[in-house]
Amino acid sequence: MIQSKGYAAQSAETDLAPWDFERRDVGTHDVNIEILFCGVCHTDIHLTKNEWFPGLFPMVPGHEIVGRITQIGNHVTKFKVGDLAGVGVMVDSCRHCDECNDGQEQFCATGVQTYNNLGKDGLPVYGGYSSNNVVHERYVHSISEKLYLAAVAPLLCAGITTYSPLRKWNVGKGHKLAVVGLGGLGHLGVKFGLAFGAEVTVLSTSESKREDAKKLGAHHFVVTKNDEEVAAVAKTFDFILDTVAADHDINLYLTMLRTNGTYINVGMPVEPFTVPAFTLASGNKTVTGSGAGGVPETQEMLDFCAEHNIVSDIELINIKDIHTAYDRMLKGDVRYRFVIDMSTL
Numbered sequence: 001m002i003q004s005k006g007y008a009a010q011s012a013e014t015d016l017a018p019w020d021f022e023r024r025d026v027g028t029h030d031v032n033i034e035i036l037f038c039g040v041c042h043t044d045i046h047l048t049k050n051e052w053f054p055g056l057f058p059m060v061p062g063h064e065i066v067g068r069i070t071q072i073g074n075h076v077t078k079f080k081v082g083d084l085a086g087v088g089v090m091v092d093s094c095r096h097c098d099e100c101n102d103g104q105e106q107f108c109a110t111g112v113q114t115y116n117n118l119g120k121d122g123l124p125v126y127g128g129y130s131s132n133n134v135v136h137e138r139y140v141h142s143i144s145e146k147l148y149l150a151a152v153a154p155l156l157c158a159g160i161t162t163y164s165p166l167r168k169w170n171v172g173k174g175h176k177l178a179v180v181g182l183g184g185l186g187h188l189g190v191k192f193g194l195a196f197g198a199e200v201t202v203l204s205t206s207e208s209k210r211e212d213a214k215k216l217g218a219h220h221f222v223v224t225k226n227d228e229e230v231a232a233v234a235k236t237f238d239f240i241l242d243t244v245a246a247d248h249d250i251n252l253y254l255t256m257l258r259t260n261g262t263y264i265n266v267g268m269p270v271e272p273f274t275v276p277a278f279t280l281a282s283g284n285k286t287v288t289g290s291g292a293g294g295v296p297e298t299q300e301m302l303d304f305c306a307e308h309n310i311v312s313d314i315e316l317i318n319i320k321d322i323h324t325a326y327d328r329m330l331k332g333d334v335r336y337r338f339v340i341d342m343s344t345l
């Protein structure tokens with residue numbers, strides 16, 4: 001086994017704290033990655049606090065991992081020692097079901113999430129708030145040397161989660177896209193929407209983010225607590241991408257969809273949405289969802305970002321400040337992704 005150190009929650013009631021643990025030895029198709037940076041996703045909060053379901057503790061969160069490969073197995077072909085590498089929300093899958101064959105490994109029935117899951121050997125897997133990770137090369141992505149590495153980390157989850165549905169629905173030139181929630185996912189949704197040629201509006205609860213939205217390049221900014229601003233965008237959007245982590249009523253946003261418009265949800269609040277049938281029928285509206293992205297599309301997204309110079313706007317933090325980061329995210333005060341500098345571990 002390989003000795004690792006990280007930050008873990010020992011239970012849903014305890015704060016993250018330093019914890020030493022072991023990872024499996026490097027198998028024939030595995031790489032060992034020295035983790036340099038790890039993004040902080042709101043999912044890390046949902047899971048460590050048991051907001052969705054009881055978790056597997058001790059839990060080392062983190063699924064926006066970038067670092068350098070320090071060791072490779074005998075049969076590894078994609079990487080060599082010294083390469084930059086990234087790992088997102090999954091570290092294994094069955095590799096032969098329809099989803100795996102189709103590059104949608106994130107939906108494999110026996111897939112292994114990066115943390116809060118058991119690996120194929122029956123042992124718990126641990127995430128990226130840690131010194132290193134041992135992962136089968138199929139689930140490891142190549143990272144360009146061109147971009148600011150710390151700001152690449154959030155692409156591994158927030159990036160692919162917003163890139164994938166915008167691609168699937170061919171959002172681009174001639175479309176009016178609204179992004180709900182200017183947080184980690186939301187600000188990358190704005191960047192991809194702009195890169196694909198859409199006219200982008202941010203729908204935010206925070207007046208204080210107006211200037212930032214403009215700097216990001218968003219064409220319009222609407223504070224959803226302001227009735228006049230909301231009324232002005234009634235029935236205007238072709239697509240709305242909802243990235244909100246907290247419970248909220250989506251009916252307010254559905255009034256902003258054009259006839260035949262599509263509401264794409266990627267946020268994961270705890271309470272189910274309630275949508276009257278009348279709202280959907282009137283205007284032929286589609287409400288849909290999207291979950292992360294598969295291995296090939298994640299690499300496509302990373303290559304797209306390298307070509308178009310797209311990275312996350314980040315606040316780089318010492319791992320000791322993770323609790324402050326969580327508190328600020330819960331208040332919507334994130335600008336726009338916390339990334340842990342793993343050298344502070």
Ligand code: NAP
Nearest residue numbers: 042043181182183184185204205206245246267268291292
């Ligand atoms: P985040 O950085 O904390 O951003 C969430 C944003 O939502 C906040 O910054 C805030 O933006 C807005 N917001 C907060 N409370 C709100 C409320 N009551 N009503 C309306 N808007 C509110 O979170 P994140 O990391 O982007 O993650 C967002 C959600 O996506 C989480 O639930 C996470 O678990 C989920 N997620 C899903 C997938 C997937 O595969 N589908 C992948 C990753 C994450 P404003 O200040 O602009 O209002």
Ligand code: ZN
Nearest residue numbers: 041043157158
């Ligand atoms: Zn995530």
